Amino acid sequence: MTPLLSVDGLGKRYGARIGCADVSFDLWPGEVMGIVGESGSGKTTLLNCLAGHLRPDEGRVVFDTRDRGPVDTLTMSEPERRMLARTDWAFVHQNPRDGLRLDVSAGGNIGERLMAVGARNYGAIRAAATDWLGRVEIDDARIDDRPRAFSGGMQQRLQIARNLVSGPRLVFMDEPTGGLDVSVQARLLDLLRGLVREMGLSAIVVTHDLAVVRLLAERLMVMKGGRVVESGLTDQVLDDPQHAYTQLLVSSVLQV
Amino acid sequence: MTDYNFAYLDEQTKRMIRRAILKGIAIPGYQVPFASREMPMPYGWGTGGVQVSASVMVPDDVVKVIDQGADDTTNAVSIRKFFQKVAGVATTTRTAEATLIQTRHRIPEVALTADQVIVYQVPLPEPLRLLEPRESETRKMHALSEYGLMHLKLYEDIARHGAIATSYDYPVAVEGRYVMAPSPIPKFDNPKLESPAIQLFGAGREQRIYALPPHTKVASLDFEDHPFDPSRAEHPCALCGATDSYLDEVITDDAGGRMFVCSDTDYCEGRRSAA
Numbered sequence: 001m002t003p004l005l006s007v008d009g010l011g012k013r014y015g016a017r018i019g020c021a022d023v024s025f026d027l028w029p030g031e032v033m034g035i036v037g038e039s040g041s042g043k044t045t046l047l048n049c050l051a052g053h054l055r056p057d058e059g060r061v062v063f064d065t066r067d068r069g070p071v072d073t074l075t076m077s078e079p080e081r082r083m084l085a086r087t088d089w090a091f092v093h094q095n096p097r098d099g100l101r102l103d104v105s106a107g108g109n110i111g112e113r114l115m116a117v118g119a120r121n122y123g124a125i126r127a128a129a130t131d132w133l134g135r136v137e138i139d140d141a142r143i144d145d146r147p148r149a150f151s152g153g154m155q156q157r158l159q160i161a162r163n164l165v166s167g168p169r170l171v172f173m174d175e176p177t178g179g180l181d182v183s184v185q186a187r188l189l190d191l192l193r194g195l196v197r198e199m200g201l202s203a204i205v206v207t208h209d210l211a212v213v214r215l216l217a218e219r220l221m222v223m224k225g226g227r228v229v230e231s232g233l234t235d236q237v238l239d240d241p242q243h244a245y246t247q248l249l250v251s252s253v254l255q256v
Numbered sequence: 257m258t259d260y261n262f263a264y265l266d267e268q269t270k271r272m273i274r275r276a277i278l279k280g281i282a283i284p285g286y287q288v289p290f291a292s293r294e295m296p297m298p299y300g301w302g303t304g305g306v307q308v309s310a311s312v313m314v315p316d317d318v319v320k321v322i323d324q325g326a327d328d329t330t331n332a333v334s335i336r337k338f339f340q341k342v343a344g345v346a347t348t349t350r351t352a353e354a355t356l357i358q359t360r361h362r363i364p365e366v367a368l369t370a371d372q373v374i375v376y377q378v379p380l381p382e383p384l385r386l387l388e389p390r391e392s393e394t395r396k397m398h399a400l401s402e403y404g405l406m407h408l409k410l411y412e413d414i415a416r417h418g419a420i421a422t423s424y425d426y427p428v429a430v431e432g433r434y435v436m437a438p439s440p441i442p443k444f445d446n447p448k449l450e451s452p453a454i455q456l457f458g459a460g461r462e463q464r465i466y467a468l469p470p471h472t473k474v475a476s477l478d479f480e481d482h483p484f485d486p487s488r489a490e491h492p493c494a495l496c497g498a499t500d501s502y503l504d505e506v507i508t509d510d511a512g513g514r515m516f517v518c519s520d521t522d523y524c525e526g527r528r529s530a531a
Contacts, residue, residue: 079400101408108412115411116404122414122479144415 002064004029004170004202005050010059012049018226019045023059025221025231029169032196032203034213034234036249037223043206044174046223050204051091051172052081063088063170086116090163094175096155099162100147106133106158107143113166132161136191153184157191164195171196171203177212189215210253214238222246263310264342269293273311273465277456280467285430286398287381292463302335302360303460305377309339309358312373312456318346320354325362325502325519332360349522361424363445365501365523368453370470376439378459381466383427383437403435406477414482423487429475436466438474444486444502449474491516496527 003026012019020042027033035043048054050061052073062070066088073081085091093099100109107129111119119125126143133140136157138150147155156176163171176192177185193216196203205216213220213234221231222243230243241247261267269291276290295303313319319339323332327349335358336347348354351364358375368374384394387405397403406427413421426443430436438449439457449455455468468474476484489503494515501523503516518524 082400082402104408104412105415107415108408111411112404112408115407116402118404120407120480122411123481125411126415 001028002070003027004031004064005204006060006062006070007050008060008062010046010049010056010061012045012054012056018042019054020049020223020226023228025228027170027202027204029064029202030200031219032201032205032217033219033221034217035204035206035221035223036208036210036213038208038249041223042226043208043223045226047172047174047204047206051089052085053091086113087166088169090166090168090171092156092159092163092171092173092176094178096147096152096159099159100155102148103146105144105146106138106150109147109158109162110165113162117166128165132165133158135195136161137187151184153180153188156180156188160192160195164199164201167199169202171201173203173205173207175207175209176205177207177209185212192216210238210250222249260342262315262343263313263339264296265293265307265310269307270311273307276465277308277311277467280456280465281454281469283434284468284472285434285436285466287464287466289463290465292460295460297334297338299461300379301331302358302377304458304462304465305358305360305375305460306335306338306458307460308456308458308465309356309375310343312375313339313343313345313356315343315345317343317356318348318354320348320351320357320522322357322359322362322364322520324360325504326521328521350526351520351522361440361442362502362519363441363448365498365518365520366526367448368451370452372453374451374453374455376441376455376457378437378439378457378462378464380425381437381457381459381462381464383425383435398434401433403429403477406435407479410477410479410482414479420478420482420485426484427477429477430468431473432475435477436474442502443476443484444488446474446476446484447486489516493518493524496524496531498524498527 005027008024010023011021023046037043049056061073063073064070110129110132111125114125129143130140133143138154138157147158177188217234220234220237221228224245230237230246238250241250273290276288280288295306321332321336323329339345340347351366356373360377382394384397387409388394410420424442425437425440426446428436428438452470454470457466478484492499495517498518501518504519506515506517508515
């Protein structure tokens with residue numbers, strides 16, 4: 001079996017400062033990997049490099065494409081990379097306002113990716129949008145409402161629907177539960193876990209919330225100062241942290 | 257006449273614009289940037305169209321200028337007089353007699369022929385602009401044929417109004433490649449974009465020229481289950497009785513009186529004098 005995503009020696013500098021350095025890992029099909037670390041540890045830089053939003057200075061990001069097999073996405077042509085970004089990849093932003101079109105109805109938001117790859121049947125697009133609203137637990141009577149009128153949790157669920165409608169194989173999530181209150185977070189996590197299992201998605205989840213990775217991720221990387229300081233199975237890393245920083249991170253979680 | 261170079265623009269400027277026009281004709285629907293000049297009229301009055309017309313004009317041209325279908329409104333009269341003054345060309349209001357037609361918001365009802373050139377005044381050449389404000393991004397979208405966004409707009413129309421509500425400047429796909437804004441002509445005129453005449457589009461403020469060579473395939477965007485509909489008011493013309501022309505609704509009093517008349521004044525007059 002080939003890994004879905006294989007990262008080798010990835011590094012990104014902002015002038016003299018390190019964004020992230022020497023990151024290597026393999027992500028296997030159907031696997032969810034968490035990346036945790038404090039603010040400024042390079043998690044988001046790493047995620048943006050992987051998703052093609054930032055150009056890394058060194059290293060390789062090899063993605064197992066449907067038609068050509070493993071290809072380095074950094075040397076791929078731009079049309080091909082943009083095609084990947086709206087078919088096989090999905091990116092869930094921390095702030096749903098970054099990932100949604102706020103002046104376009106919920107149905108239009110979901111249908112955009114379908115139309116981008118050539119869907120030209122209104123009825124079919126609308127049926128897919130209705131189906132996905134149901135799957136992310138939004139009342140389908142709100143299909144023509146704009147996301148502006150939605151609550152934060154609904155907006156985040158709509159963003160997820162909009163991304164998953166094209167049946168991607170790899171989902172990048174940047175703090176998917178950030179800015180939501182705990183009960184809404186719990187519901188969203190439950191939903192995400194169900195969708196990931198049901199669709200057999202691979203995902204890379206960046207978060208500073210250990211509960212999120214505990215629930216979603218099988219594997220975990222801990223970052224500090226732009227470098228990976230510890231990685232392994234989630235339960236193993238969280239229950240038996242080896243690196244001093246991981247120990248601090250785990251012990252910092254408030255036990256209620 | 258000796259106070260001006262023929263057709264107002266200097267010869268170097270005309271050469272620059274002709275190069276842009278040739279490039280536009282070579283790549284149908286592609287927006288060619290050009291160094292738009294200051295013209296002796298405000299932006300929005302057809303500075304782009306005037307520059308294109310002036311660059312392709314020859315002394316024995318017969319010029320017709322259309323403003324919203326009419327030959328006798330301010331924009332049409334002033335541009336027609338402009339070319340009379342600076343080029344000394346003959347002018348006409350008859351579509352069939354004209355060799356060069358500059359138009360704002362309409363295509364004449366009488367079918368154009370292979371020996372005619374029609375120049376459109378374009379306010380917004382970029383069909384994706386209202387959906388994507390970044391020029392760098394829209395250029396990339398054109399280059400990579402990423403036109404899903406255009407259908408998103410049509411989807412929103414149907415979701416909100418039950419039908420595609422875009423009724424003018426209706427986006428078209430040219431030869432299955434570039435998506436193009438046909439200038440604010442009513443969608444009723446979209447089928448006429450497939451024509452034996454050369455069609456040139458000039459946007460002065462936005463500094464873009466694009467073109468449709470004769471017999472270019474032009475398809476209005478739509479959905480399989482909501483096909484393009486070149487709608488028309490359900491009335492005959494109150495003056496000439498035409499049932500196949502695009503109509504203006506004219507309010508005649510403040511008690512709800514109204515009449516529908518041909519928007520193409522030349523077509524309407526031609527029919528009435530023949531009857």
